[in-house]
Amino acid sequence: MIYVVRRALATLFFLIVFGPVLLASNADTEQNSAPIDVMGKVTDHDYFELIFGAKVYLPRMFYSGGEWYFFRDTYSALDSGEFVRGEEGGIVRADTGESIAFDLSITSHLIYLWLSLILTVFITFMAGRKYKKGIGRDSEPKGALLNIFETLFVFIRDQIAKEFMPKDKYEKFVPFLFTIFMCIAFMNLFGLLPWAAAATANLTVTATLAIITFLVTQLNGTKDHWKHVFVFPGVPKWALIILTPVEILGLFTKPFALAIRLFANMLSGKIMIVCILGLIFVFTELFGAAIGVTSGVFWVLLTVALYFLKALVALIQAYVFTLLSSVFIGMAIEEHNHDHEDSSVANAKDVALQNH
Amino acid sequence: MSFIAAGFGAGIIALAAAFGIGMIGKSSVESIARQPEAAGDIRGAMLLTAVFIEGVALIGAIVCIILALGIGQ
Numbered sequence: 325m326i327y328v329v330r331r332a333l334a335t336l337f338f339l340i341v342f343g344p345v346l347l348a349s350n351a352d353t354e355q356n357s358a359p360i361d362v363m364g365k366v367t368d369h370d371y372f373e374l375i376f377g378a379k380v381y382l383p384r385m386f387y388s389g390g391e392w393y394f395f396r397d398t399y400s401a402l403d404s405g406e407f408v409r410g411e412e413g414g415i416v417r418a419d420t421g422e423s424i425a426f427d428l429s430i431t432s433h434l435i436y437l438w439l440s441l442i443l444t445v446f447i448t449f450m451a452g453r454k455y456k457k458g459i460g461r462d463s464e465p466k467g468a469l470l471n472i473f474e475t476l477f478v479f480i481r482d483q484i485a486k487e488f489m490p491k492d493k494y495e496k497f498v499p500f501l502f503t504i505f506m507c508i509a510f511m512n513l514f515g516l517l518p519w520a521a522a523a524t525a526n527l528t529v530t531a532t533l534a535i536i537t538f539l540v541t542q543l544n545g546t547k548d549h550w551k552h553v554f555v556f557p558g559v560p561k562w563a564l565i566i567l568t569p570v571e572i573l574g575l576f577t578k579p580f581a582l583a584i585r586l587f588a589n590m591l592s593g594k595i596m597i598v599c600i601l602g603l604i605f606v607f608t609e610l611f612g613a614a615i616g617v618t619s620g621v622f623w624v625l626l627t628v629a630l631y632f633l634k635a636l637v638a639l640i641q642a643y644v645f646t647l648l649s650s651v652f653i654g655m656a657i658e659e660h661n662h663d664h665e666d667s668s669v670a671n672a673k674d675v676a677l678q679n680h
Numbered sequence: 681m682s683f684i685a686a687g688f689g690a691g692i693i694a695l696a697a698a699f700g701i702g703m704i705g706k707s708s709v710e711s712i713a714r715q716p717e718a719a720g721d722i723r724g725a726m727l728l729t730a731v732f733i734e735g736v737a738l739i740g741a742i743v744c745i746i747l748a749l750g751i752g753q
Contacts, residue, residue: 487724581735588738644731651728 366525366594369432370398373519382435387426388417436523440510444503447473480505484646489654497653500540504533505646508586512638515590516631524641525590527583534579537649542575545656552660578652582645589641593634597627686748689740697737704729 371379381397395401401415402408410416416423451460451473459466465474480502485494508524515522523529551557553571555564603623608616708726712719 483724581739584739584742585731585735588742592741644727647728648731 363595365598366521366591368521368526370429372432372435375519382430382432384415384427384429386424386429388422388424389420432521433523433526433529436511436514436520437507437529440507440514440523443510444506447506448502451477476506477502480646484643484650488647488650490658493657494654497540497544497650501646501650504537504649505642508533508645509639509642512590512642513635515594516635516638522590522594522638524586525594527587530583530587533586533645534583537582537652538576538579540649541578541652541656544653546659548658548660549656578648582648586641586645589637593630593637597630597634600626600630682747682750686744689744689747693737693740693744697733700733701730704733 370384371381373379381399384393384395384398384401386393393401393406395404398415406418407415408418410423414423447469451470454466454470455461460470460474465471477498481494481498484505485498485501489497511523511529514520515525553575554568556567556571559567600623604616604620607619704726708722711722715722
């Protein structure tokens with residue numbers, strides 16, 4: 325039984341991974357002169373690519389010139405005669421030539437964002453239902469899903485939330501951190517599929533996530549947090565002229581760096597893989613087909629190694645985003661008692677006494 | 681010209697980030713060797729610092745990508 329399942333899974337894996345490659349030859353030959361569209365692999369599209377190179381065009385809805393437009397896909401928008409293709413591949417108004425002011429279209433990245441949200445909700449609700457039945461509370465967790473869920477949840481709670489937040493307040497933020505971790509992890513892992521794209525390779529997505537973290541941080545900030553921002557305690561008055569603007573700037577650079585970090589990491593991963601595979605074509609063009617194909621063995625091996633690295637980076641970046649969110653929130657919700665130097669000295673003395 | 685700038689920029693970023701992360705790795709490994717029972721805490725602090733360096737390096741890398749792709753020209 326297990327062999328049948330395993331063989332079926334292996335066949336499915338093979339089809340999923342190599343299907344697009346095998347069918348690439350009779351796929352549409354676009355006007356592109358380059359053999360591989362490097363940026364096209366990571367940027368957002370108005371279609372959702374399925375396994376065998378099939379494309380599902382997604383609905384468009386946008387606001388332009390004081391009116392809302394709804395179309396089934398980009399082509400029906402073009403067929404309506406009101407819009408034409410712009411220079412950069414987007415669509416612009418036919419009469420005035422201006423681009424769309426406010427685009428709410430469903431895009432491929434949005435689909436992957438939704439998919440990861442649905443997966444997160446699904447896993448959480450499944451685990452929650454099992455816990456309500458008593459599995460995992462009265463007995464040990466049963467099944468792969470519950471085990472994975474519990475490992476991740478306990479990891480987030482103990483290693484991330486408890487570590488960087490005050491002991492009495494961290495519980496409130498564990499659900500938020502868990503959600504953000506699972507979502508980013510799923511979005512990053514979707515980027516590993518050859519035909520799919522990581523939604524986190526889009527600055528809009530990461531910026532939205534960072535803004536959510538920013539809001540959670542600032543809305544839960546204590547009086548001490550705001551005092552540290554505007555009137556830093558314990559420094560001379562003239563130093564505040566420099567310190568306060570820097571602190572206010574610091575509020576905004578933190579989520580900015582958070583967004584850029586995730587975005588750049590996910591963008592660079594896929595670009596690197598596509599570029600290294602593209603070296604096969606470069607070598608073929610420069611030295612002929614024989615050397616190009618032979619060197620392909622090396623590039624493919626390198627790509628396999630990079631894929632493992634990317635799988636690792638996908639999880640590490642989700643961890644890092646969650647970790648930094650936790651650190652920022654922890655810094656904001658901390659209540660300082662300004663004699664902590666004395667207490668730490670006392671603690672050190674206690675420890676020293678116990679050791680001797 | 682922007683290609684040269686992007687190439688040099690990426691090189692300098694790689695050098696600086698490698699130096700920074702190398703320093704972190706060196707001192708954390710030394711600390712763990714000196715005090716193996718604190719390995720967990722040290723690893724957390726190491727990762728946090730490495731992440732900050734990575735963030736700065738990536739912002740530089742993004743500037744290089746923008747230069748190389750000629751966005752905004």
